[in-house]
Amino acid sequence: MAAVLEQTPEPDPRPAPRVAPQPDPSTAATPVSGLKPIDRLTSDSRLARINPESDAKTVLRYSSQFARNYIRSDYNFCAAKIAVARGGKVRALEAALRETSEWLRKTEKWLLRHQVRPIELPHDLIELTITRPLAGLLVRCLTQYDRVYARATERVLTGKITGDDRAGILNNAERRLKQIVQICMPDNDQYDFDGARREQ
Template identity: 40%
Template sequence: MADQDPPKKPSSGLRPIERLNSEERLSRLTPATATATHHEYCSKFARDFLDAHFYYCSSKFVVARGGKVKALDEAFREAESWFSKALDWIAATEKIEIPLFYESREVQVSHSFAGRLLRLLMQYDRIFAETLYSLNCGSITADSRETTTVIAAKRIKSIQQLCIPDTDKFAPDGTLLNSSRSQTHGHA
C-alpha cells in the first residue's frame, strides 16, 4: 500500500490568498530603489499598522500617478501639520517618564511617501508615549490622551484609505471620483 499516490487536491475552490502587504510584493515592484531602516515602536497601533498596512501602502505609492499623487500629498501635508501641532502641545505639558517596552523592526522604504508614512508612525508613537507620561504626571486627562491618539490614528488611516482606489479613480486635481453612477442617479 506504500505505492499509493498522495490524495489529489481538489481542482475547484479558492486558492490560498497570499498577503498583499508582504515584502515580496514590494520587492517585485521596486527591487532596486528600496532602502532599509530600523523602526522602533511601543504602541499596538504602530505594530499593527506595520504588520497589516505599511507594505500595501508602499506598493500603492510606487504605482500612484496624477490625481492620486496629488491627493496623497495633500493628505500627508494635513497629517504632518496636525502631528506638528499635537507634538508642540504635548511638549508643553509636564511629564513623568515610565519604562515602556519598545520593539525594533527593519522596514523597507520604497518611495518618498513610504518614508513620510513611516515618519508619521514614529510621531504617532511619540504621541502615544508622551501623552502617557503626561497622564502619569496629571498634566493631561485620560480623555485628552484618548482623543489625541484616536485623531492621530485616523490621520494615518486616512492615508491608507487613499491607497485603496486605483489611480484612475482620481481627478487630476486630486479629488476622488464617484465610482458609482447609480448613486448619482438615485438608483439602488
C-alpha cells in the same frame, strides 16, 4: 530464568559531542515591549514585485499596539501602492501625509507644554523598505504617532491630562493614519489631476 549481566560496561573513551543550548521557547520570541512579535508583514510579496525608485531601508522604533498593527498589516500595502501611484493619486497621498505629519507635530508640541519627567517606554525595532519619498513620509508619520503616544501616556501618568484627553488625541491620530490606507486603495484612474477622488 534469564541471566543477569553483572559486569559494568567499559566507558566510551571518546568525548561526548557538545550540544548547543536551546533557547527557552517561552522567552526567545518575547520582545522587550511586551507586544506580540511581528513574524512577517502583510503584502510583503506585493512589495517585492515592485521596482522601487530606491531600495532604502530604515529602522522604525515603536511602542504602541496601533503602530505594531499598522506596520504589520498596512505599511507594505501602502508602500507598494505609493510606488505605483501616478498623477492625482500622488497629489492626494502627498496632501494627506503632509497634513497628518503637521497635525502630529502640533499635537506633540502641545503635549510638550505640560512639562513632565520623560518615561522610557519599552519598544521594539523593525526594518522597513522605503520605496519612494512618500513612503518615507509615512514612516515619519508612524514615528511621530509613537512619540505622541509616549508623550500622552507620560502626561496621563503624571496627571497633566486626563485619560479621555489621551484617548481623543490617539483616536484622532489613528483615524488620520487609517485614512492614508483608504487613499491607497483606489487605482490611479479614480483620481482627478488635482487629487480629488472621482465620484463613482
